[in-house]
Amino acid sequence: MTTVRVAVAVPRIRIAQPMENAAACLELIRQADSAGVQIICFPQLCLTGFTAGDLLCNRLLLDETARALDLLVSETAHLKPMAVIGYPARDVGEAKPYNAMAFIKEGRILDNRLDTSPPSRWFLPADPKDNTDTTDIINLFKTEGIDCPVSLLFPLEKSVPDSEGIILCPSAIEGRVGALKGVELKLGKLTEGKRCAAILASAGEGESSTDYWYPGMAVVAENGKIKTSRSPFCGLEICDITVGRSHKRVMYEYTPIQDVDYKVARISKDPFMCGDTERKAREAFMIQWGALRTRLENTGINRLVLGVSGGLDSTLALLVCVKTLDMMGLDRKNLTGITMPGFGTTDRTYNNALSLMRTFGIDWREIDIKEACMLHLRDIGHDPDLHNSAYENVQARERTQILMNVANDIGALVVGTGDLSELALGWCTYNGDHMSMYAVNCGIPKTAIAPIIRYAAENELEESVRPFLNDVINTPISPELLPGGNITHRTEEIIGPYRLHDFFMWHLLNERLNPKKISTWAAHIFADEFTPDEINRWLKVFLKRFFSQQFKRSCMPDGPTVFGISLSPRGGWTMPSDISSAIWLKDLE
Template sequence: MKEYGYVRVAALSPQIRVADPDYNKASIVEAIRQAAGAKASVIVLPELCVTGYTCGDLFLQDTLLKGAEEALLSIAAETAQLQALCLVGLPVRARSGSLYNCAAILNRGKVLHLIPKTHVPNYSEFYELRHFAPGKAGMEETALLGGEPVPVRPDVLFRCQEWPELTVAAEICEDLWVASPPSNGYALAGAAVLCNLSASDETIGKAQYRRSLVCGQSAKTLSAYVYADAGEGESTTDLIFSGHCMAAENGVLLAERPPFTQGMALADVDLQHLWQERRRMNTFERWENVLEEIEFSIGFAPCTLQRSIEKTPFVPANEETRSSRCELIFTMQAAGLKKRLAHANARHAVVGLSGGLDSTLALLVMTRAYDALSWPRKDIIAVTMPCFGTTGRTYQNACQLARELGVTLKEVNICEAVTRHLKDIGHDFSHDVAFENAQARERTQVLMDVANQYGGLVVGTGDLSELALGWATYNGDHMSMYGVNASVPKTLIRYLVDTYAKTAEGERLRAVLLDILDTPVSPELLPPENGEIVQKTEELVGPYELHDFFLYHMLRFAEEPRKILFLAEHAFQGIYSHEVILHWLKNFYRRFFAQQFKRSCLPDGPKVGSVTLSPRGDWRMPSDASAAVWLKELEGME
C-alpha cells in the first residue's frame, strides 16, 4: 500500500492493572504484537499505560517509577523485531529530579525519545500537578534508561527513513483540549500523523465531544490524528475509563473503538491526500520554528487495503445524510438562480425540456427559485423541441412534467428547420457529428430567441459530468445564460430528482419523475428504433459512475492515474473488471484534456460542492494541455 500513499495506524487500549508494571508490560507487548500482526506501522497506546493513569500518590514512589522504566526497556526489547513505530505512556524521572508524564517513542528495540505532556491539568477531577511537571518548549532534560541517557522534551518530529512523507509527532491527552494544542505547531512543522496518548475519563456526553475534537483537529491540521484512550483496568475509585480509541484523517473518522468495547481502531491513512491538501491550501503555512527531527526505520509488508472506498464519492451512502444533502443542493441552486433573475430583472426564464434527468432537475430548481421570489410559475417557459431522435416516452414525460409543475409549455418542432439547414450546407443526412450537432445548436438558437421574445434568461441544463467529458455541443447545449447544474455530477442528479419525487405533492408528478429516472440517459440525436432510444450515452462514453469516480479523485485529491485505477478496482470489485476500468479511465483522460476548450468559456453557475470546473473558480487549465504523461502512466497496465 505504500506505493499508493497509505500507511496503517492503530490505537489500542490494553487491559492493565493499576501500579503493576510487570503485568502491564505483558499486556502492552501483546497489544503491540496484535497491531503489528494487523500490519500497523504506527501503534499508539494510552497515557501512563505502563503503570496505569490512576496511581495517585503512588507516582511519588521510586519503586513504581523504577518498575515502569524497567518494563519500558523490556517492551522495547520484546518488540524489537516488529516493523512499527510504537508510542507508549509512562511516568519518567528526569535527571533534574522532575517527574514527567511521557510518551515513549519505541523503534527497533530502542527508546528514541520521551515526549513530556505540555498541558498538565489540575482542575475538577484532575490533579496531575501534584505529581508531574509540565513539559516546555526548549527544555533540556534527559532520563537514564538502562544506564543510557534519553532526551525528555516536546517539539520533536519523527521521520521515517524509508518513506520521508511518513512524519509523526505526539502529544498527551489534555494537550488536545487546550485552545492551542502543541499538534498545531507540529503539523505546521511537517508532522502528517499526530498521535495522542490519553487517559480521558468517561462522563455523559464526553465521548461525542472527544470525537469532535479528534476529527476537528485532524481537519484543522490537515493530518491523520490517532487517539488511544485508557480503559479497562484503571481504578474505578472515582472515575470510569472507557478505552475510546479513534483514527481520523482530515476531518473524517476512519476507525473507532467505541467506549466500553474491545478491539482496536485500525485505519489506512492516505498520506498522499494529506500532503496534496497541504500543497493546495496556500494558507497552510510552514511553522517558523523548525523542530528537531529523529529518524526511525520500519519495513512495509504488503497488505490489502482495508479502507472503504466509496463507489459514488459525490453521493453520501447514508440515506438520511443523502436526503439532507440533496435538499441543501436544491436550495443553493435555487438561491443562485433567484439572485441572477432578480439582478437581471428577468421575469421569464426559459429552459429546454427534453424529458431527461438534467433538464428535469433544472426545471425543478427554477420552480423553487420562482416560489422563493413569489413569482408565478407560468412565467417559466419550458420549451420542448422534438426532432429526429425524440421518442414518445421522453416527449410525453416532458409535456406531463411541465403541466404538473404549472409552468408554460411551448412546443417548437425543429425537424423542418434542421432539415433545411442541412440541405443549405450540402449535408447528405448521414448520421455523423454534423447531423447530431445541428439539432443541438438549433435548439439553443430557439431557446435564446424565445428568451429574447420575453425579455428572459435561458437556464442551462448541462451537468458537471458532461463538462468533464466534453459531452456537449459547443455553442449548443454547452451554452446558456446561467447553468444551474454546472457543478452537479450525473450520479448525484439522479438522487436529487429521486429525493424530489419522494416528497412531491401529487401522484401524477411523482409518477412522471419516477419514469424519467427510469429512462436511459441519451441526447436523442439519432432516430429511434421501434420507438425506443438507440443512442445511449453510457454505451458511448462509459458508465457515469466510473467517470464521476475518476473525476472526483483526479480533481479533489490530484491522484495519479495508477492510484485512481487501484482505488476504482477496490471500490468496484465484482462490478467492473480491471480491463473495463482501465479502458474507461484512458477514455476519461483523453476526453478531459481534449475538451477543455469548452470549459474555458462556460456560463456562470453556482458552485455546490468541492469539485467544480468553472474557469473563474476552481479549475484553471490551458485548452492545449496534453494528456500524454497521464496516459503514459497507464501504459502496460493491461
C-alpha cells in the first residue's frame, strides 16, 4: 500500500483567455509543490473555459491555447507535482479540436489523453488506440515509490478499464439541486471495495452562467468513503490517499445511480421539493445567487434593476438580488427596485412591495403606470373598458419598458422574475415580463418558490423581513391586471393548480411519460384532492399551452438551470415553435 499526496485544483478562470488561465493554473501548481503534492487534478478545458462554446473551434483561440500550454509547461521545469490539465488540442488539418488532458511534470508533457466520446459537438472523438498506457508515466511513478496505475475518467458516465490505483476525474458539472450528492454517490460506488481512490475537479468560478452555473467541486473518495467534498469551491484542496495494486483486475462499468430524492420524487405530489426540503431550498437559492454573481463578475456590471410587485416571483428575485450584493460585498443601494402600480394592483401586494424594499435598504422607486397605459390604449384605438389580452399586456410591456430604460440610464442589469412553471405554460407576456437581461427564477418551478423564500427568510436574511415574506407566501397568486380593488383575477382558477402543472411537467420532461400514463399516475397520487376528470381537464390545458407557447421559450433570456429541467433553447429543451400537440392530446383521450 502506498500513501500519495494529491490535490484538486479549481482555478478562477476567464473564458477564452488562455494566458490568464495558464497563470492561474501555475499559481496553484506552485502552491501544491510547496505542500509536497505529487498529483494535482484540474477541471476539463480549464485553459479556455468549458463554456466557450463555438469559440472552442476558433483557430485564434486554439493557437493562443497552444502558446499558453507551452508557457505553462516551461514554467513547471522546477516543480515536482504532476499536473493534469484540460485544454482543446488542435489537430492540423481538422476543423475541430480534441477534448484533451495534458499530463505535465517538471517541464515536460508526459502524455496527452484525448476524449473518445466528447461532451459536445465542438470536439472530435479520439481513437481509443491513441490512449494507450504511457511508459514515461508508469516508470515515473515507480521511481517515486508509487506502484499503481493512474486512470483518467471523463466524464463520470464512462467505464474505467482498471479501477485500481488512482482515478482522475476532470469534470465540468453544472450546479443543480442534488448535483454534489450525486457525485459523492458515484465516486463512492466507483471506489467501493477496491484499493483505489478517485479525485474529481470540476469547473467553477469564471465559467459562463448563461444556462448553467458551475460552482466548482473538489471531491476525493477512497475505498467507498468520501475523504473530502467541497462545493462551491475555488482554489486548492490537498488530501492524502492510500492506494495499492490488487491481485486481480477489476472492471467498473457505470450504471446510473438514482438517489433517494429521485426515487421519492417519482411517487410524490411535489416531485421538485420532496425529501429533504431544506437542503433543496438551500441549494436552489445558492444556485440562483451564485449564477447572478457570476454574470455580474464576468460582465463587470455592479448594479441591478428589478420590478417588485409584492408577489411570489418578484419577492424571490428580490431576495436573490440582495443576497448576491451581500456576497459580493456591494452596497444594497446598487439594487434599484421599482414598484409599478397598474389597473389591478391591490393594497396588499403594493404595501408588501414597499415594505420589503424599505426594510432591505435598497434604492427604490414608485412609478405608477396607469396614465401611461391609458395614453397607449388611446394611441392604438383600444377601448379601455374592453379588458382583453391587449388591455392586460399593455401593462406588462409598459413595466418592462420602464425597467429596461432605467437600467440603460444607470448602467445596470435588469433581473427577470418569471419562473419555470410560467415558462412551461407560456403564462407571461411576450416581450413583456417574458423578457429581461438575466432571469434568476427561470429554473424554479412555482411550487418551489414559497419553500425557498421561507428557507431564505429563516436562514439567510435579517429577521425584520419575515412578517412581510410570510404575507407574500400567503397571498393568492395573481397577475393583478384587471381593476377591482381586491385579488379577483386568480391565476390557478384560470389555468389550473400549479401543483398539478409542476407534476405534469416533471413527469413529461424528466420521465418522458406519455399523457395517458401521466394522467393515470396523477389520478393515483392526487386521489384525495382531484377527480380523474379534473386531472384530465388541467392536463389538456398544460399540453395545449406547453406546445403552443414554445415561441416564447425560443427567445427566453439567460438564466440558471436549478432542478435539472431547463426550457432554454440553447441546450435545455429544443422544439419547433409551430409544432402541433395533436398526438399528445389524442393519447390522453
